[in-house]
Amino acid sequence: MKSVIMGIDLGGTSIKLGLVNISGQIVQSLEWPTPKNKSYHEVIAAFERMSEQLLRESSYSWRDILGVGIGIPGFLDFSTGSVFEVVNLGWHQVPLKEELERIWDVPVLLENDANAAALGEMWTGAGKGASHIICLTIGTGIGGGVIINGDIYHGANGSAGEIGHITVKEQGGRPCNCGKKGCLETEASATAIVLKTLEQVKGASGLLKEEYAKQGNSITAKSVVELAKLGDPTCQTIIADAGTVLGKALANMCYLLNPELIVIGGGISYAGEILFKPLTESFRNFALPRVRENTSIVQAKLGNQAGIVGAASLIHHYDLLES
Amino acid sequence: MKSVIMGIDLGGTSIKLGLVNISGQIVQSLEWPTPKNKSYHEVIAAFERMSEQLLRESSYSWRDILGVGIGIPGFLDFSTGSVFEVVNLGWHQVPLKEELERIWDVPVLLENDANAAALGEMWTGAGKGASHIICLTIGTGIGGGVIINGDIYHGANGSAGEIGHITVKEQGGRPCNCGKKGCLETEASATAIVLKTLEQVKGASGLLKEEYAKQGNSITAKSVVELAKLGDPTCQTIIADAGTVLGKALANMCYLLNPELIVIGGGISYAGEILFKPLTESFRNFALPRVRENTSIVQAKLGNQAGIVGAASLIHHYDLLES
Structure with a gap:
């Protein structure tokens, strides 16, 4: 009896493979760096070698595999499994599936990685039991x-949910890779949080200053989150400001979609209440009671397993739907 | 054989009833002013008398009616047909269906009037053939x-699509009935356009000034649209500005939903290119190519029939779905 799913989380820096059982638990996993030139054929070769190693180290064989789900950081046609573009890997029009x-x-089922993460959270994470989720x-x-x-x-061409480029700051917003300014992602992503921290580190004291020096006059988003949790006021304010921006953007989304649940994941979500308190306050200020009263905002639960479990959830979900 | 649908468009000023054939054409219609006190029981009594008159004046009887669809300017539970609230009529929790x-x-099927209009446009108007529409x-x-x-x-509680209260102008936005400031509706509705015109009428000359005097130092949104089409520069600028605001808001909505079609109706849409040109330009500025390349923006086609046809489309749509 086929009993496990292979989930693949393809990223610009690393590839994660895992075997996931039908309850959504990872039973075995493996992480390799993404091949240096990132070419399509080298990545496929890496997938082959990694899957062999993964199975060899587990008690399973290909006979046990229900299917392979893959989360891709780019645009694709879900129905054909053809990848249109993965900017970070330099891929264009590849017939991956x-x-x-x-x-x-x-x-084999492919999905945009953020979509796969959403499905994974619905399967076995914070979205369990809900069916209208952002x-x-x-x-x-x-x-x-x-x-x-x-x-x-x-949506019309697979771009639904690409909310990183919603314009949230028309005046004085930072330039974004996309060519616009003041995108949600230039104001509230981990990258934005690092940039803001670097701008403010000179005026800062104590923990932040020490950590900045320790990292060779640099700082990671993970450290900003950790320092905020340790009480550093600069880091706390920067994360809280991101929360405020996110809360307003989410309120505006709720007028359109009125979801029952908003799940927030990714590294910055580990800041917990430092992020979620201002985010929820801002959400309440901008969303009318009628529109928000049935909407909960929660932290994602899958953490760094989101990629593998989300990818595996594709096979679980569509297998269930078709049976 | 049952062959017509009764569509009812319930508004704060008037009630429109129509008989609509299964091709979506209105074969007979009737408009009465909404009862003065707007109470639930008087409106129901008006529905009864109007439906009798409508059938008497037509070649149909109740035997021919497939069902009655009603568009309601408020919140309701579509599945039970219970109306939660119609602010303009002072209704709370009424079991209308x-x-x-x-x-x-x-x-009898009830729906929020904007939702019914959307379904009507999909049935027989600008949305024909599309299935992902805002x-x-x-x-x-x-x-x-x-x-x-x-x-x-x-959505979660029937509020999906309530986009009039998306915040589009955080700094210096006008106060809205909802209690917030700078809502889409305080910046780009017919009401907003009238307010802006009244603010600017003193500095205006020619057509606008004349029309303002003729209407007893007042102006209607309809006149602003007409004057813009006749070439009045103040009215043209005000409508164009509304278009710019709408275009940006729609771009932000597209990141979330990536619709294939955006249909724009209501009185202000009659401004045609004066509204649609700046709206489309602004949309293109704020929506990335990938997100907008499969999205068309078109003017609604049902015009003042949207209410009746949209209401009737409920019966047509759900009857088809269930058969």
Whole structure:
């Protein structure tokens, strides 16, 4: 009896593979750095070698695999499994699903990584039991996934949920990679938080200054979150400001979608109440009672397992739907 | 054979009833002023008398009626047909569907009027053939309807599509009836356009000044649209500014929903290119190519029939779905 799903989380820095059982638990996993030139063929070769190693180290074989789900940091056509573009990997128009199904001879499903994370949270994380969800992942950028009637919503060309580029600051917003200014992601992502911290580090004292020196006149988003939790006021204010921006943007989204649940994940979400308190306050200020009264805002639960479990959830979800 | 649908458009100033055939054409209609005290029981009594008159003046009887669809300017539970609140009529918690089905003995379906208009446009107007639509009605307020996979999307408590209260101007926005400031509806509705025109009429000359005097030192939104079309520069600028605001708000909505079609109706939409050109430009400035390349923006087609046809479309749509 086929009993596990392979989930693959493809990122610009690393590739994670995991075997996930039908309850959504990771039973075995593996992480390799993404091949240096990131080419399509080298990544496929890495997938092959990693899957062999993963199975060899586990008690499973290909016979046990229900299918392979893959989360991709880019645009794709969910129905054909053809990848349009992955900017970070330099991929354009690659038939990933087709090629992997030929190699592995099991069903392969691809999804944008933020969408996969949203489905994963609905399967076994913070979204369990809900069927109208907006899921945000606050990392280097800000990814979003929209769940409607229990299913990922793709929109006209698969771009639904690309909320990182909502304009939130028309005047004086920072320039974004996308060419616009003042995008949600230039104001509230981990990257934005690091930039703001670097701008303010000169005036700062104590913990932040020490950590900045220790990291060779630099700072990571993870450290900003940790310092905020240790009580550093500069880091706390910067994260709180991001929360305020996010809360307003989410309020505006709720007028359109009136979701029952908003799930917020990614590295910055580990700041907990330092992020969530101002975020929720701002959300309440901008969303009318009628629109927000049935909407909860919660922290994602899958943490760094979100990528693998989210990818595996594709097979679980669509397998269930078709049976 | 049952062959027509009764559509009812309930407004704060008038009630419109119409018989609509299964191709979506109005074959007979009737408009009465809304009863002065607007009470629930008087409105129901008006529905009864109006429906009798409508049928008497037509070649149809109740035997021919597939069902009655009603568009309501308020919040309701679509599944039970219970109306939570209609602020303009002072209604709270009324079992409208239940009561009318008892009186008429035909299926009755209720829907928020903006949602019904969206469904109507999909049936026989500008949204024909599309199944992922955002529909805006720019009137006294700004109503919205979201069509997902060919169906009205209600969200967690029926508030999906209430986009009139998206915050578009945080600094210096006008106060809104809702208690917030700078809502889409305080910046770009017919009401907003009238207010802005009144503010600028003193510095204006020619057509606008004349019309303002003729209307007893006042102006209607309809006149502002007409004057803009006749070339009045103040009215043109005011409508264009509303278009710019709408374009940006719609761009932000597209990141979330990536619709294939945006349909814009209501009185202000009659301004045509004066509204649509700046609106489309602003939309293109704020929406990334990937997100907007499969999205068209079009003017609604049902015009002042939208209310009746939209209401009737409820019966057509759900009858089809269930058969």
